[in-house]
Amino acid sequence: GAVVSQHPSWVICKSGTSVKIECRSLDFQATTMFWYRQFPKQSLMLMATSNEGSKATYEQGVEKDKFLINHASLTLSTLTVTSAHPEDSSFYICSATKRQGADSPLHFGNGTRLTVT
């Protein structure tokens, strides 16, 4: 169990347009979902933490008006990159936990490779 599905797996968009990425927990209810960004050959950087039914908590330096997160249900969170620019090109990965707690493992989606031209 604990499958997280992310869609799309890759997307190419023009500068100035918006892109929506979906993250679904398929066989469990995720109390919390996380969105990470990973640039080539770098580590995963947390962008925001999203709890169902409440506003996302953004990490320092991440623009909440540019990276819109919606977590409307226990199985779905979306990340919308608004007015995308080439510097937003990256690998975006969501993850989810089944429960709160110190030892709750993260289950990752397959990631979305965004290329902004």
Place this chain on the structure above:
Amino acid sequence: GENVEQHPSTLSVQEGDSAVIKCTYSDSASNYFPWYKQELGKRPQLIIDIRSNVGEKKDQRIAVTLNKTAKHFSLHITETQPEDSAVYFCAAKRGNEKLTFGTGTRLTIIP
């Protein structure tokens, strides 16, 4: 906040030999330490984790050790195989707070 350092950044070992990756953390209250393996273009996958009340954990060829006093933990892979080649990330977490990742180690197994 938590800060996790990971070494080495790259590691090449002969097939069959052992590989060791080390991490240190700054927050003495951190109590959960997972290790993830990430192949190129794919998602990170949890390979082993350890809680702060345990000093060592083993799963077949993979083991993790934790030294709370020194605030460091290590991943040990024995009898390495070509399919072990990947990027490995350590991470640390305190309670319900966010998971902080290390900078990653690119492991290459030489046939």
